[in-house]
Every structure is written in C-alpha cells, then in structure tokens.
Amino acid sequence: MSLIEVKNIVKTYDTLGIFNGIDFTVDKGFSYAITGKSGSGKSTLLHILALLDKANSGSYYLDGKEITDSDYKNDTALSRLRNERFGFVFQDNFLIGDYTALENVMVPAIIRGDKRDEAKKRAIKLLCALFLDERLKHKPSELSSGERQRVSICRALMNNPDVIFADEPTGALDEENSVYVQDMLLEIVKDSGKTLVLVTHDMDFALKCDRVFRISGHEIGEVSRT
Ligand SMILES: Nc1ncnc2c1ncn2[C@@H]1O[C@H](COP(=O)(O)OP(=O)(O)OP(=O)(O)O)[C@@H](O)[C@H]1O
Ligand SMILES: [Mg+2]
Structure with missing residues (x-):
C-alpha cells in the first residue's frame, strides 16, 4: 500500500488549467523530486x-x-493530521520572527500538546544534530539564511513526521550553503527512513x-536517468 496516492487530479484556477487529470504515488521511504518550469x-x-x-476533482x-x-471541510482534523504526519520546509522558511530558533522548532510539538520540557529536549x-548548538537563542533575524533553513528542517522533523514536503528549500541560498543544506536534508531523510x-x-x-518527475504541459512524467 502506498503512503499517498492521488488519482485523476484536475486543478484549475478560474480559467487557468494547471492539471488535466494526473496521478502521483508516494511510497514510504523514498525521496521524490518534482521539477518543471x-x-x-x-x-x-x-x-x-x-x-x-x-x-477540483480527483x-x-x-x-x-x-x-x-467532508474530511477536507474539517479544518481541525485536517490540521491535526498534517501536524502529526507531515513536516514542511519552504523557500521562505516562515519562522516566527519573535521566537528563538529553539522556540520555533518546538512549535509543532506544542501544538500537538507535548509537554514543554520534552519538546525542548527534542x-x-x-538543532545540535544540524550543528546549531550555538544558535539556540538566536531569533531568525540573527541567523544566516542557511541557518534559518536548517532551523526550518529541524521544525519539520520535530513531530517525527512520515513525510517531509519541501518547496525549493534551498532556493534562497548561495551555492555553497545550498549544497550543504541539500546534503543535510537528504542524509537525515535517508538515515531515518523518512519519505x-x-x-x-x-x-x-x-x-x-x-525518483525525479517533471511537470510539463499540464502532465507529470518520470524523468529518465540514463
Ligand atoms: N491562488 C492562485 N490563484 C490563481 N492562480 C494561481 C494561484 N496559485 C497559483 N496560481 C497559478 O498557477 C500556476 C502554477 O503555480 P505554482 O505556484 O504551482 O507554480 P510553480 O511551478 O510552483 O512555479 P515556481 O517555480 O515559480 O514556484 C501559476 O501560473 C500561477 O500563476
Ligand atoms: Mg513554486
């Protein structure tokens, strides 16, 4: 059984067609890249x-x-499901500006209702595993962009999610930092058997x-690696 499977997905924004009925499957323990213009x-x-x-349909x-x-309409249950099963890393890390690195990473666990001490320990x-030991009390504005992305990776991992979704997680970094954060993310995913x-x-x-996929002309296809 697949972890996530979508079938015949149609998506439009008003008159703008994005997908014409695509399928996509995510199996546990694999890493997937989605590319495209x-x-x-x-x-x-x-x-x-x-x-x-x-x-729109699918x-x-x-x-x-x-x-x-009706599951989609139940915001509370859907948020809980995402909080427990999914971790997110975005290009603009969406860290909370007033919180320290440590507090930002604790947020998903606090939302879930974990005890503060346990959340803090984890x-x-x-943060130490991603070499941020000396940055626990820094606020996002006091961190470099690569450090901010490492904090957001920690936050994504906080509730031990089954799947990590990352949207251009290194898009805002210079090349050296980008490769560093890429390798760190992929190593964690591999070592922990995450998706x-x-x-x-x-x-x-x-x-x-x-596995590498490419979206083109409202369709998605796997990119041949040979
Ligand atoms: N909320 C929205 N309302 C209307 N159109 C939207 C909305 N969100 C996205 N679009 C349009 O849908 C198309 C696909 O957007 P999407 O953000 O998925 O592209 P993308 O492949 O991620 O691009 P990029 O590489 O620039 O991030 C774009 O043409 C965009 O203008
Ligand atoms: Mg995008």
Missing part, C-alpha cells in the same frame, strides 16, 4: 499532496484510505533523490 504547477501539486490545497488516499470532501537534540517530496528547479538537487 516556473508556473508549471510544482507548488500546486505539493500543496495538494500535503493536504494544504484541494483539487481522489486522494493516505495509507490507502480516501480523504473525502528540539535541542535536533521526502521535494520541489526544486535545481536538477543537481533533484538527481540526488530516488
């Missing part, structure tokens, strides 16, 4: 897969169970994933 629909697909957006299955229209462990769905236009980054 700007405006082709990469973020749109990621948001649909991450239950942040809904297709089906969505999580662990083989269909997410129905957050420190994650990664990555959107990137950086083919070198994409090719480090197990």
Whole structure:
C-alpha cells in the first residue's frame, strides 16, 4: 500500500488549467523530486499532496484510505493530521520572527500538546544534530539564511513526521550553503527512513533523490536517468 496516492487530479484556477487529470504515488521511504518550469504547477501539486490545497476533482488516499470532501471541510482534523504526519520546509522558511530558533522548532510539538520540557529536549537534540548548538537563542533575524533553513528542517522533523514536503528549500541560498543544506536534508531523510517530496528547479538537487518527475504541459512524467 502506498503512503499517498492521488488519482485523476484536475486543478484549475478560474480559467487557468494547471492539471488535466494526473496521478502521483508516494511510497514510504523514498525521496521524490518534482521539477518543471516556473508556473508549471510544482507548488500546486505539493500543496495538494500535503493536504494544504484541494483539487477540483480527483481522489486522494493516505495509507490507502480516501480523504473525502467532508474530511477536507474539517479544518481541525485536517490540521491535526498534517501536524502529526507531515513536516514542511519552504523557500521562505516562515519562522516566527519573535521566537528563538529553539522556540520555533518546538512549535509543532506544542501544538500537538507535548509537554514543554520534552519538546525542548527534542528540539535541542535536533538543532545540535544540524550543528546549531550555538544558535539556540538566536531569533531568525540573527541567523544566516542557511541557518534559518536548517532551523526550518529541524521544525519539520520535530513531530517525527512520515513525510517531509519541501518547496525549493534551498532556493534562497548561495551555492555553497545550498549544497550543504541539500546534503543535510537528504542524509537525515535517508538515515531515518523518512519519505521526502521535494520541489526544486535545481536538477543537481533533484538527481540526488530516488525518483525525479517533471511537470510539463499540464502532465507529470518520470524523468529518465540514463
Ligand atoms: N491562488 C492562485 N490563484 C490563481 N492562480 C494561481 C494561484 N496559485 C497559483 N496560481 C497559478 O498557477 C500556476 C502554477 O503555480 P505554482 O505556484 O504551482 O507554480 P510553480 O511551478 O510552483 O512555479 P515556481 O517555480 O515559480 O514556484 C501559476 O501560473 C500561477 O500563476
Ligand atoms: Mg513554486
């Protein structure tokens, strides 16, 4: 059974057609890269897969169970599901400006209702693993952009999610930092046996994933690696 399966997804914004009925499957333990031109629909697909957006029509299955229209309408249950199962890393890291790195990483666990002390311990462990030991009390504005992305990776991992969704996670970084954060993200995903769905236009980054897809002309297809 696949972790996530979407079938016959149609997505339009008013008169603008994005997808004409695409299928996509995410299996546990694999890393997927979604590539394509700007405006082709990469973020749109990621948001649909991450239950942040809904297709006009088509089906969505999580662990083989269909997410129905009424599931989509229940915001609280859907938010809880995302909080427990999914981790997110975005290009603009969306860290909370008034919170320290440590507090930012703790947020998903606090939302889930974990005890503060336990959340703190786990957050420190994650931040140390990403070499941010000396930055726990820094606010986002006091961190470099690469450090901010490492903090957002820690936050994505905080609730031990099944899937990490990353939308251009290194898009705002210089090349050296970009490669560093890429390798760190992929190493964590591999070592922990997690599943990664990555959107990137950086083919070198994409090719480090197990499977590479490209969106073009309202369709999605796997990129041949030979
Ligand atoms: N909320 C919205 N309302 C109307 N149109 C939208 C909306 N969100 C996205 N679009 C349009 O849908 C198309 C696909 O957008 P999407 O953000 O998925 O592209 P993308 O492949 O992620 O591009 P980029 O590489 O620039 O991030 C774009 O042409 C965009 O203008
Ligand atoms: Mg995008």
